[in-house]
Amino acid sequence: MPPRCAHPPGPRRLGGALFVVGALDAVVDVAQNAHGLRVQRLYRRSILNSLHGVWSIGAVLGGLMGSAAAGLRLPLAVHLGISATLFSIVAIVAYRFLLPGPEDAERAAEAQDFAAADGRPAAPPARPGRRWFTGAAVRMLAALGVLAACGALVEDAGASWGALYLTGLHADAATAGLAVVAFQAAMTIGRLSGDRVVNRFGQRTVARAGGVLAAAGMGAALAMPSVPAALAGFTLAGLGFATLVPAAMHAADELPGLPSGTGLTIVSWLLRGGFLLSPLLVGFIADLISLRAGLLSVVLAGVVTIVLARVLVSRTPA
Template sequence: MADTTIIQATNTRKTLRIAVGVLFFMAGLCFSSWASRIATVQQNLGLTDAALGAVLFSLPVGLMLSLPFSGWAITKVGSKKVLLGAILVYGICLISLGLAQTTLQLIVGLVCFGFSSNAVNISVNTQAVVAERMYERPIMASFHGLWSLAGFAGAGIGTIMIANHINPFHHFIIVLAILALGVTIASRYLYDDVGAPKIDSAVKIKLLERLRLMLPLLTLGSIAFCSMICEGAMFDWSVIYFKKVVDAPIALQGAGFTAFMLTMAGGRFVADLFAARFGLKRTLQVSGSLTVTGLLTAVIFPHLYTAMAGFMLVGVGVSSVVPMVYSAAGKSKTMSAGVALAAVSTIGFIGFLIGPPVIGFIAGLATLRASFVFIAIMGMSVVVLSTRAKL
């Protein structure tokens, strides 16, 4: 009887891990599909770099609008239902971006895209925390590795679509079909957390004490914020950088993004082992240093192969930061894992969405190469914050 219980528990955690992994992959595929076609959309609508930067601010607007809704919805109906609904809306919003014929239509589509993406981000990471607890060892990085692997796949598909002159709308319809299939398969195996224990609302904490308890989470959130500025900028601007600065041939304009996604995905599959051996602080310090080195390489030597090598270093650098920070937040002893994770992931994801439009503004005021120096400064901030933090 005991053996049967163990087998059932093992099967439950395996199926949950697979289901959560599938949805991480689908979310990454959805976002990277948009990222791979930004240059095409920019050209179709005749947007300058500065104008594109302004339009991309619609994504963090959608994120901010989604914050109160996502928290309330997860509390009321659970992360499973929020995740399944939000990820399908995510795919539908992707199609709306491919249909946009005017700047206003693109802005509205991006607001909705940002809204649904944040709901997906919080709910899927909440499911990942549950899976990690079942395994009683770090596995968060592997989930983010699947998200990155999907980004690599999305970049590759996008490169093929661009080379064959397939418009974004038809490209995104294919992605939605894949997304719907993945959600259908994974939906029955997710953890239903409706009615799960919540924070005891009867416990009253003074304001100063509450702020003190939040400081470690704010530090983790700040590290995630800086790293995800780098990550978001690479998603939205790497193709444009290779087009305008590196002057790569049309068929290779997505090569830098593909190289970045490849090393980021690979790095996340070994991040748990590296952190277990060298510790969280050392992992974050090395990650930030690699990000800075890669970005400066691409800026100082803006040629095809050197820029690709630089982008590969950036991919390795950012690969471990977010999963390590999320895992640390999930182990918070001052508040529930879900609340801590939502706080840290939200701060980080704001950086992910704010970074690209800021790059556009800097590029409009100076040059695109100068804007990549700003990203390098954010990578250095990861090193500084992790060195001074008590991790």
């Protein structure tokens, strides 16, 4: 039984509150990734995947907290009050450890390193009055936004449609729930171990290999529908797309000529657009044909990733 509230809010109040929370979450999300990329510049190697892996762990812990609150029959207001107090304290403590100075303080040194690793000259930082959104920059941002949206589509497929698809294969409720578990566990493992792979092979190679893994795995699972094949397909999709969103964010944040944080912000917006549109796309195809056909969007996302991965950084400097 979920936590109960003595005076549940009306649909408009609830929708308004969720809208505000979502808007604030978008701002915080960009800020967190921007600062994480700044810390990564100091390390001179990839660490962003591990940070996203910790986010995945936090998502699991949040779910467990909600389940515990439901089991203890805590009122909703008490549960949310405890969560708000706890995470506010964590945020205040973490704030003391943020890096001082402007957000682009370490950018010049990292830009030179990545330019040398990619075999191209380093671009000078943006200057006042400079034309920022050139045709090349717009094309790069569009490609990176599509890559981020592909990552969002696959994540939503695992979270929103996995259990329903297994139910259609006559799995019981407990087994059907394993689709989400398999996907999230594989993505978490892929992110926690992804930095080592990215540092060795580069974002471009890892993204292409992940696209192949996800497309082949989910394609085979849909071609031979069964519960074990479906679980394997969602596992390979989670593992294959584990590093794609961090890679797109990093590449967008390093686009030459743009003001600090602009590329990251735009790609983050497009990522959220992918989260909004992907359930509509899969649901429309499922209503029109079948959910099995709708999940072919995961295979398509893998193919698109293979094609567009060229816009990512080829090698990470040591």
